[in-house]
Amino acid sequence: MSSANSKGAVVITGASGGIGAVYADRFAKRGYDLLLIARDGERLNNVADTVSKQNGVKVETLVADLTDKPSLLAVEARLKADKNVSILVNNAGFGGTKSLVDSDVDELENMIFLNVTALTRLTSAVLPNLIAKKAGAVINVSSVVAVNPDALNGTYSGSKAYVLNFTQSLFNTLKDAGVQVQAVLPGATRTDFWDRAGLAVHNLPEKNVMSAEDCVDASLVAFDEKELVTIPALPDVEVWNRYEQARLALYPFLSSKDAAPRYTTKF
Numbered sequence: 718m719s720s721a722n723s724k725g726a727v728v729i730t731g732a733s734g735g736i737g738a739v740y741a742d743r744f745a746k747r748g749y750d751l752l753l754i755a756r757d758g759e760r761l762n763n764v765a766d767t768v769s770k771q772n773g774v775k776v777e778t779l780v781a782d783l784t785d786k787p788s789l790l791a792v793e794a795r796l797k798a799d800k801n802v803s804i805l806v807n808n809a810g811f812g813g814t815k816s817l818v819d820s821d822v823d824e825l826e827n828m829i830f831l832n833v834t835a836l837t838r839l840t841s842a843v844l845p846n847l848i849a850k851k852a853g854a855v856i857n858v859s860s861v862v863a864v865n866p867d868a869l870n871g872t873y874s875g876s877k878a879y880v881l882n883f884t885q886s887l888f889n890t891l892k893d894a895g896v897q898v899q900a901v902l903p904g905a906t907r908t909d910f911w912d913r914a915g916l917a918v919h920n921l922p923e924k925n926v927m928s929a930e931d932c933v934d935a936s937l938v939a940f941d942e943k944e945l946v947t948i949p950a951l952p953d954v955e956v957w958n959r960y961e962q963a964r965l966a967l968y969p970f971l972s973s974k975d976a977a978p979r980y981t982t983k984f
Contacts, residue, residue: 724750725853726750726751726752727750727803727805727806728754728796728806728843729741729806730807730809731755731810732754733753733755734909735906735929736933737755739933740806740808740933742771743933745768745769746772751768751774751775751776751777753765754809755809757780761778779795783809783830783831789839796842799846802853803852804853805839806856807839807855807880809835809836810831810836810877811828811831812862813873814869814870816871817871820872825870829876832876832880833879836857836883837883844891844896848895848896851895851896852896853896853897854897854899854940855896856898856901856940857901858880860873860877860880861950863877877902880900881946884945884946885945897940898945899945899946900946901932901936901949902949903927904925904948904949905925905926906932908929935949
């Protein structure tokens with residue numbers, strides 16, 4: 718994407734609806750040009766037309782199925798070559814609600830490829846240019862099931878736990894490089910995610926379902942404050958801080974030359 722826009726461009730995957738489409742609107746309102754990526758070309762172009770007309774920014778679209786390796790590699794090459802990219806929003810992903818024994822393993826493999834492999838490769842593609850500029854950001858959309866493996870499908874929660882861990886590790890790698898990272902952990906959100914996951918959103922308790930607009934707006938408030946892990950529905954950040962403190966408290970005890978005494982067999 719070639720542009721005279723001094724802010725550069727925001728790349729958003731899964732931008733044909735839901736959270737991705739709202740991110741497109743919000744970053745356009747902030748004056749960024751956009752490169753929107755999704756597999757549904759008609760819906761993607763509708764989002765692009767609306768956002769462009771309402772905000773007067775340059776919007777390009779790239780129709781690609783990121784579960785297809787050649788398509789992913791083509792997108793990756795595009796992003797590597799584009800020095801105008803300022804922010805990458807890794808939003809594309811899908812989930813599941815069935816247990817492993819009731820799931821199509823090929824569909825689960827596609828889920829892992831999209832939620833994990835595509836996100837990793839696209840992040841790797843944009844980082845060299847961001848690091849060279851000492852500016853920019855990567856926003857990775859995870860999920861609250863990253864810390865709740867009992868919810869929904871274990872493959873899905875595992876893939877989103879990867880996104881969280883990956884982002885936290887990336888923060889440590891980039892903390893002195895001038896590149897911001899953020900993991901966003903939405904709870905239940907009113908999007909078509911649920912239809913594909915096999916559980917229509919109207920089956921969920923109304924009090925637990927956030928709009929995509931509120932989710933993104935909360936996440937961008939946190940982004941502006943440079944928050945690393947954002948849970949839009951969490952009212953008290955100290956709850957998360959205590960969770961993190963407990964996790965870190967495990968570190969001194971996780972590796973030793975000796976097995977713990979409680980595992981020592983006594984004859």
